[in-house]
Amino acid sequence: MERFIGIDLGTTYSSVATIDEYGKPVIVKNHNGESLTPSVIYFDEFGNTIVGSEAKELLQSGEENVAMFFKRFMGDDVFRFYAHDREYTAKELSAILLRKLKEDAEEALGGEVRNVVITVPAYFNDLQRSETVSAGVEAGFNVLRIINEPTAAAITYGISRSNNQRLLVYDLGGGTFDVTVLQITPDTIKVLATGGDHELGGKDWDDMLINCIVDQFRTEYGADPTESVEVYNDLAYDCEKLKKQLSSKESATISVRYNGMRGRYTITREKFEELTEAQLRSTKTMTEHVLEEAGLTWADLDGALLVGGSTRMPMVENWVRQMSGKEPLRGVNVDEAVSLGAAIQAGVEMQKRGSFRLGGSTSSNQQFRLVGSKKIVDVMSHSLGAVAVSEDGEKYVNSIIIQKNKPIPVTERKDFLHHTKKRQDNDLEVYLTQGESTEIRDCIVVGKYIFHGIDHISNGETIINIEYSYDENGLIVVNGTQQESHKMLQIEKVPIGDDMGWLYEKPRGKGLPLSIIIAVDLSGSMSGKPMKKAQDAAIEFIKQIDMTVHRIGIMGFANKSKMFCSSTNNQIEAQKAVSRLDCNADGVGYGNSNNPLSDSIDIFASQPDTKNILIILTDGVWSHPKDAIKSSDYCRQVGYEVVAIGFGSADKKFLERISTNSENALMTNLDNLVDSFGSIAQEISQSGGASGLKWNK
Secondary structure (H helix, E strand, O other), X not given: OOEEEEEEOOOOEEEEEXXXXXXXXXXXXXXXXXXXXXXXXXXXXXXXXXXXXHHHHHHHOOOOOEEEOHHHHOOOOOOXXXXXXXXXXHHHHHHHHHHHHHHHHHHHHOOOEEEEXXXXXXXXXXXXXXXXXXXXXXXXXXXXXXXXXXXXXXXXXXXXXXXXEEEEEEEEOOOOEEEEEEEEOOOEEEEEEEEEEOOOOHHHHHHHHHHHHHHHHHHHHOOOHHHOHHHHHHXXXXXXXXXXXXXXXXXXXXXXXXXXXXXXXEEEHHHHHHHOHHHHHHXXXXXXHHHHHOOOOHHHOOEEEEEOHHHHOHHHHHHHHHHXXXXXXXXXXXXXXXXXXXXXXXXXXXXHHOOXXXXXXXXXXXXXXXXXXXXXXXXXOOOEEEEEEOOOOOOEEEEEEEOOOOEOOEEEEEEEEEEOOOOOOOOEEEEEEEOOOOEHHHOEXXXXXXXXXXOOXXXXXXXXXXXXXXXXXXXEEEEXXXXXXXXXXXXXXXXXXXXXXXXXXXXXXXXXXXXXXXXXXXXHHHOOHHHHHHHHHHHHHHHHOOOOOOEEEEEEEOOOEEEEEEEEOOHHHHHHHHHOOOOOHHHOOOOOOOOXXXXXXXXXXXXXXXXXXXXXXXXXXXXXXXXXXXXXXXXXXXXXXXXXXXXXXXXXXXXXXXXXXXXXXXXXXXHHHHHHHHHHHHHHHHHOOOOXXXXXX
16 A cells, blocks of 8 residues: 655745544655745765755855745746756755755655656646646656646535535736636536646745835945845745735834845835735736636626745735725645645545545545545636638647637647648648647747648648647547548657747648749850759759649740740659750840749749749859849749749859849859759658748647
């Protein structure tokens, strides 16, 4: 039989609970006999760590290698904490804290503790939830489940209540804010809507006090006390105390000592509330938004439950009282409610798995029934979608697949059109988003998945059924099926990548069939070997392109231009046209006075339902470059793509100017010409457009 615990992994303080032998949730005190452990870690020069109250005291005494508030940076790839030439991510810091909580729980309970339920802010996204689970595993836990903090508090409150109630849980902790509307019945606790901000909490109230005190000190002495790390740490510690004093007193005094100067300042509760009005207003706005999403008003609620140490501030109680018209609900310890609820949920999870051991009980015959346990129906505070192209093809949008506030676990799917090609892998890249708006700028990309194994379809178009799921932990599962064959696709999760600027650019290609013109310079300098290499390169290009979907035309130009083959899906016809290319063929001349871009524009204009690409191969300087540049500007304007390949006496700057962009201009030599054309064909085949461009994802 196995022990289990619930952990409230807090931004400023953490706590641990379990279920006693009578089936009741109880707090497990830490090594120092405290119910709360500060979420603070000190690193000494030998790589050892101190966690909790002692680490917080070391911070106040001036030690610099102290980590705190790292929960706010879960899922942030950029955040690093540095101590003694080593760096730590927020996940690694959380694992160190969890390991200490585990050790203290094992000391208190008298044996190994592996099973745990860990709470997270309701507003945590998939990255933050995944890293919380990973941190628990790194700490040596078997993570039974993660649950939302306000849901855990509601479990604690609702476990002993059998009547029907509709509640709002207002959870303001040291570093995060969550608000949840739920329905409690005799058998169920059902979350109706949830939301919040993982970067808003009691610390922000502390910071406003710090700023106020520092401003007064500067005014009095003309010096900034925060330039000293020791003084700033003292000030942060004292302002946290000052905030707590103002919850029970109308005013309190704080002293600041810096470089022989001493300031003494009195802050009234009224002044404190004035300083932090914006922070409180943010919680008001979020609360009203969540009520609206639940389709309720304050009058529809039976009450509001305050959770989190920061709800002790009178301004919070007064606002809830004013808006609800009722006294805030009591009956739970605001500091302990979340961990107690996590312990209850851990008990439920263990019951699903069979027998277990509670507290100090060792009886294998004990039949355990959790007092008042109820079924939990939770929701997620983020909609889940995919990056897609808008219907008009003008921009990338967020295509929502799972709407927020649906009961979890939940699975939804959406069908997406995907173009396939012969002899290609036909992989599909899917960028997973969380957010409520169709506007990409208002959402975050939390994952990138590659769908492998897509079969080519004869008409070039297939339907991919993309399936998203939120599991009971709020973690995301992605699946995909090819509709025509009902084939389950292999899914690979890969790094998102640093350059996501293409999301905010106009999509190009839109997945349309391509109409490609290969325009080959037939001036006199191309005679002999250059022409033979040009023909070989064009034939290699044609082999690489899926001509069941796309079309190719062959043009030759010198003093005049001529289409040796109009746009065709026939590979053999296109190759025969290439073989007829020759200098002075059919009177095109030997010079460089023609502008192939102008002639191509006329051809593309008759093909409105295709994506048009012109590929130019030339070995010299043209007689009328200004005309060519003017035509290339028009191509950009109307969306025609231009790729310019040069060798010999060609001018690289001119090629860049007539290409759609500099990446579409290439200088090469005869020996590499075939490979260059082949590479461009592969790029076009894989991305649906010209080299260097971002296409429909």
